[in-house]
Amino acid sequence: MISYSFCPVCSNPLEKGHIDGRTRMFCRTCGWIHYRNPLPVAVAYAVNRKNELLVIRRAHEPAIHEWALPGGFLEEGEEPHEGCLRELMEETSLHGEVERLIGIYHRHVELYGSLLVVAYKVVVSDHEALVLNHEVSEGGFFSENNRPTINIPLHRHIIEENRRLENLSASSPGSML
Amino acid sequence: MISYSFCPVCSNPLEKGHIDGRTRMFCRTCGWIHYRNPLPVAVAYAVNRKNELLVIRRAHEPAIHEWALPGGFLEEGEEPHEGCLRELMEETSLHGEVERLIGIYHRHVELYGSLLVVAYKVVVSDHEALVLNHEVSEGGFFSENNRPTINIPLHRHIIEENRRLENLSASSPGSML
Numbered sequence: 001m002i003s004y005s006f007c008p009v010c011s012n013p014l015e016k017g018h019i020d021g022r023t024r025m026f027c028r029t030c031g032w033i034h035y036r037n038p039l040p041v042a043v044a045y046a047v048n049r050k051n052e053l054l055v056i057r058r059a060h061e062p063a064i065h066e067w068a069l070p071g072g073f074l075e076e077g078e079e080p081h082e083g084c085l086r087e088l089m090e091e092t093s094l095h096g097e098v099e100r101l102i103g104i105y106h107r108h109v110e111l112y113g114s115l116l117v118v119a120y121k122v123v124v125s126d127h128e129a130l131v132l133n134h135e136v137s138e139g140g141f142f143s144e145n146n147r148p149t150i151n152i153p154l155h156r157h158i159i160e161e162n163r164r165l166e167n168l169s170a171s172s173p174g175s176m177l
Numbered sequence: 178m179i180s181y182s183f184c185p186v187c188s189n190p191l192e193k194g195h196i197d198g199r200t201r202m203f204c205r206t207c208g209w210i211h212y213r214n215p216l217p218v219a220v221a222y223a224v225n226r227k228n229e230l231l232v233i234r235r236a237h238e239p240a241i242h243e244w245a246l247p248g249g250f251l252e253e254g255e256e257p258h259e260g261c262l263r264e265l266m267e268e269t270s271l272h273g274e275v276e277r278l279i280g281i282y283h284r285h286v287e288l289y290g291s292l293l294v295v296a297y298k299v300v301v302s303d304h305e306a307l308v309l310n311h312e313v314s315e316g317g318f319f320s321e322n323n324r325p326t327i328n329i330p331l332h333r334h335i336i337e338e339n340r341r342l343e344n345l346s347a348s349s350p351g352s353m354l
Contacts, residue, residue, distance in 0.1 A: 002209070006188035008181035013188075022252065032179070036253040038217050040293045075199065076213040076291040079283045104281055104295055106256045114253040116217045116293070118281055 001113040007032050038106060038114035042084035043071035043155070045162050046096055046122040052141035054124065055148055056091060059137040062109040067148040069155050084120045092139060093131035096124035102162050107154045119158040178290040184209050215283060215293035219261035220248035222339050223273055223299040229318035231301065232325055233268060236314040239286040244325040246332050261297045269316060270308035273301035279339050284331045296335040
């Protein structure tokens with residue numbers, strides 16, 4: 001994770017100080033404070049009409065070469081579910097509709113530090129071809145028995161959480177959120 | 178919202194460029210790019226055992242002097258529900274337990290730009306005194322009929338969303354998430 005040494009507002013060197021309960025870098029000249037917040041990421045648990053899960057193989061860090069759920073950073077100005085669909089579309093050319101919010105989680109990665117991960121269940125349109133962009137080396141829809149192994153603990157957890165929510169919905173059909 | 182003019186890594190002036198689909202400031206010298214992501218905020222729909230809602234009056238921008246739900250920025254390294262309880266505790270000295278995730282929303286404010294707002298329902302411990310910090314000028318628990326008017330559209334929406342989720346739970350008791 002890159003650390004900041006200079007003030008991005010006035011270019012003077014930053015100093016360490018105890019501010020709002022934490023050690024933070026700040027600028028003595030103009031008063032700018034480097035608050036470090038989790039970076040928001042949206043992840044798609046995306047299925048086709050046969051309920052096969054879309055799994056992609058990452059072509060970049062973090063977790064390069066690992067099988068994963070598609071997703072990426074939210075941009076300024078977008079609703080989180082829109083960011084989820086945008087990332088899905090950019091990585092795979094697939095469009096979809098958000099069916100539900102699965103959950104929101106913290107994950108730490110070396111490269112970026114804290115991530116705030118928002119996970120949605122998405123149902124993708126049929127009749128669209130999967131076209132992978134440069135962020136992805138392989139990808140496809142897999143039934144549960146044929147799925148590549150997903151090693152990222154949070155992505156495994158999201159798959160489990162979705163299963164739990166679907167079981168709840170099945171036992172009380174009126175409750176789909 | 179403050180804009181950046183200098184590279185926080187090497188202090189050289191930033192330039193505008195078209196990067197990853199958007200206009201972004203970047204450093205030609207060291208390659209640093211200013212990605213702008215929504216700032217994550219946690220908000221508490223906090224009730225006591227009588228189901229009265231905790232509403233506070235904000236003593237700082239954005240929305241200074243407005244009645245609102247308590248909350249604040251998530252810090253690096255914390256789970257979002259933990260950040261929600263921490264903010265509640267800092268602003269009001271009250272401890273609580275998260276009962277459910279209500280939802281996640283985008284909000285734009287002049288001061289900070291994009292916020293990513295995570296809302297939780299929290300049940301606070303009884304027998305604790307409400308002690309407000311400097312961020313809050315008034316506060317208390319109010320029944321629905323006696324509540325001060327909340328003008329922040331997203332906070333009104335979160336209250337409505339919680340009502341909708343509680344009605345769903347009431348109609349199918351097995352579905353509480």
